[in-house]
Amino acid sequence: MVVSPSIHGHFAQQAVRTPDAIAVSSSEVQLSCRELDERANRLAHRLRELGVRAESPVAVLMERSVDLVVAILAVLKAGGCYLPLHSAYPLQRKQWILEHCAAPVLLADEVMRERGLPEGAEVVIVEGEKGLTGYPAHDPAVETDPAQLAYVIHTSGSTGVPKGVAIAHRDALGLALDSIWADGRHERVLMVAPYAFNVSTYELWVPLLHGGRIVVAPAGDLDVHALRRLIAEERITGIHLTAGLFRVLAEEDPGCLAGVREVLTGGDVIAPAAVQRVLEHNPGLVVRAMYGATEATLFSTDAPMTAPYRAAGPVPVGRPMDNVRLHVLDADLRPVPAGAVGELHIAGRGLARGYFGRPDLTAERFVANPFGEPGERMYRTGDLVRMDQDGLLEYLGRANDQLKVMGFRVEPAEVEAVLAQCPGLAHVAVVARESDSGEKRLVAYYVPESGEIEAGALRAHAMELLPAYMVPTAFVAVPALPLTPNGKLDRRALPEPVTSSTRRAPLTDRQQALCTLFAEVLEVPEIGIDDGFFELGGQSLAAMRLVSRIRSLLKVDLTITQFFDTPTVAGLDGLLSRPEGEQG
Template sequence: MESFSIPQRFAEQVARTPDAVAVSGGTAGLTYRELDERANRLAHRLIGLGVGPEDRVAVLLDRSVDLVVAVLATVKAGAAYVPVHEGYPPDRRQWVVDHSGAVVLLADTAMRAGGLPTGVPTVIVDDDPATAGQPAGDPAVPSHPDQLAYVIHTSGSTGEPKGVAVTQRDALRLIFDPQWTVERHERVLMVAPYAFNVSTYEIWMPLLHGGEIVVAPPGRLEPSLLRELITGARITGIHLTAGLFRVLAEEAPETFAGLREVLTGGDVVAPAAVRRVLDTNPGLVIRAMYGATETTLFSAHNPLTADYRPGMVVPIGSPLSDVTLHILDDRLSPVPTEVEGEIYISGRGVARGYFGDPELTAQRFVADPFGEPGTRMYRTGDLARRTGDGLIEFAGRANSQVKILGFRIELAEVESVLAGFPGVAHAVVVVRELDQGEKRLVGYVVPESGEVDLGALRAHTREALPDYMVPAAFVALDALPLTHNGKLDRRAMPEPDFAAVSTYRAPQTPLQEKLCAIFGSVLEVPRVGIDDSFFDLGGQSLQAMRLLGRIRAELGVDLLINVLFDVPTVAGLAKHIDDESAAAA
């Protein structure tokens, strides 16, 4: 495996199982032979456009079978794929394409309809006659495991994303790590945003082991659809962020029926959620995962089975094969057992660095004093301690980086956007945690003079950042609170008043009264009026799933998540429910 590249490993799998289904989604599906031929044609098209070894190819498609074709074709052409998040605002999409130096953009008709980044040749994967006319044979581009596989962008402290450059060797060593029981990942549901590093697992784990990628429909997924997909497609393996796992555990633990293994992580995993899912599905393995994009997704794991007994936390567990997790003090010396230190990761998976940013690479990828000369370790910024039984427990962050909905966010990047709004003198972003364990960002601003239009500030932020980075609330202050030493006192920031977002209007019907109570319970606000918007009250996608689950459980009404986006107020939802009930009568 060490001497093979991704295209070589995939070719071996095609030879073994040419007629097995490789990828399916909706009514579309491709066998290994068909996927190979389609990817070969697109690879020839890319080569004809001048794509060569280690060139970057930007990928902007809806979640689909075509997306898998595009990614595979890119590595077959010798290039590295650069996922562009479909939820990014246009300026951020353009920035990722420009920053990566992409020489071609692969898109589809759905993305084209919404406008595409400019400045590079574009191939519309699902509507390109020039690709259909290319040969179906392997392009036979020489490949090496140390070539780049992909560049994935994460939030950056400078106000701009940073691109993590990962080689094919590191991706392969993860996918072929001996921890995996391949049978549990025969059919993997592709459900995460593909610009998220979990796509490494969702795409390459099944494809390189002879399994099947089942592509979830594009757009937002609610628990009922996830349950249908898992059951209908006989999914065996899935990755869910810790927040989504917790919501499903509390609202619909039967969602996990039929699965063999669930991977979860990206934030603190709730012990009670693990126990609830295992009580409902005792044959399931829940694997708590830990890692970073800079260390090729996963570096440590903790498999949890029916005999699991919840403690205060779910430990990170122990390192994967050929990975070392050092817990060090500020002098890079190992700390004793049960003493908190910072996690540094060395060994398998440490990325090449940040694309086009040698200075930041040197700061975060440091010399490994415990390894061979020339080896490096990645400084995570995570704090942890090693327990007496050898497991590692996460203990928080050493810097201003946070995880929201499984995405890593640098608060400085959000602050930079807020500070760039006209009339803002100072901006600070903090994290507020709900009783349910979910986190929300709150943006605090000090005006240069007069007042800041907070509604316009929210709109400005939404135009510049993806949804998961937009604060749930904005608060204007006369001045930032300071400590006695003159430093910013984040703990003294006032709590946002989510309940004071509109003129209160009381519920007028029993249905409205019940919906107001459900809104208040889910969002943890004391009073909700019928004109209050779920999202203006601080609601985000995980709370939306929780809300729909409560409405289904308490009112017996099944709502799709897009309904909440269309009518986010109590009054609007009540009218929608009444109209649907009348139409069905």
């Protein structure tokens, strides 16, 4: 059999080899390889009818589901490239991405349609086989070049708007067919990450192209308890967890990974103590540290760790994967000696074509490779690293202002640009503050033009235009932004955020216990029963930690969704006081 140059071609060949094997499943539905292939073929024919051709960007806005997998595969079969829109993005951000990429078609589901869709594209509702019965089940047989675009994923941009990373079929295939997946550990992969982020490349294509199964987690946010149940019930063998989520599971419930064969983690500094604790509880598990960037097709290096493991020094991010070349360079693009700090540049497999519709940004980050063949490029990661004599890479941090928050890259300039649109604001600076537990939180320091601007108004403005992980957790008014002698922002002179509130003290033992747990997780001296968890700097990972501790201490059945709806002690106390059937 001739090896296909496309992602969907590889899957079609897999469907011929194992037609009856389950390719994708959820709690409600499952599709075999043949059924997935045929359903995606039918939708692909419909997309062709709507004018989708080679590299036509097709927007996808759906909840996590089996239908989502069908939709993404169908876009590729039709010759297009999929343009994932995060369901949690503000509508204005979705609209901007749709217009910037000039997507002619938007694939959505009923839930997203009810919430409101961006305008300007032909909308196709994907709902099982509904609307597809009149289309043929055979492959449209669209010729696909390996250099053709497969997807465009948007990340935070320093110019004030997101930037779309354009990845070709050959690059996604290079990742999905890497030799690290050949041991069969990723037979059943949990699809849990937002599909609009780069981890979806692993969750989708590694299992599908190796005869494995995608197990689709329920839509919405998941807590530690829900992850434990899913991993056990669905017999998950492979999973990716951001470094922050991995740390939360290690602290709260390391045994929840029982039965998993391999856990991938990365996206930020990996806590050595978390690796040790997880491997102590799961001695047969492989924890694989991963490093990469969306611009280099997700993963470029890996470092497997097994028991016995002792936390001694930073966790390395490993050695290059197949056909990846790493260069640690100084500011003049000269190699630094082994053990010295330099900026990492990635060459070889996986480099994106560039940023969709932004040749200026592409030229800035994708530069000529002086160590390769004529015309070869390398990607400037902006990450500071050092490499030892054996080629083992250690991640140290960022060389520029870009931040990592909850595993996502954030350009402070984009957050600042959005906040600057708020009337009455003279200056604003966004910086990251690190808590004692190592979690980064964005803090916005602002200078009003005159009078006062309520922090709540700034927060509301940001939430209308930015994803939740880019909204600062604290807003601090200052008379002026402190500057260094050379005119740059003096971050060390910025004050620590101070929380002020008309605190209402706890009145019952349960309220007192909840206040104590809130304060521990938020790393603050005390809170009142009306203080909002997120207004005090809480984030989704901290919320997972808090829900886990509330469940454990108070022996109650609390979900992360319920907590998001009532993120105060008073609200939770009222919720827990209701009869069980009225708590939904």
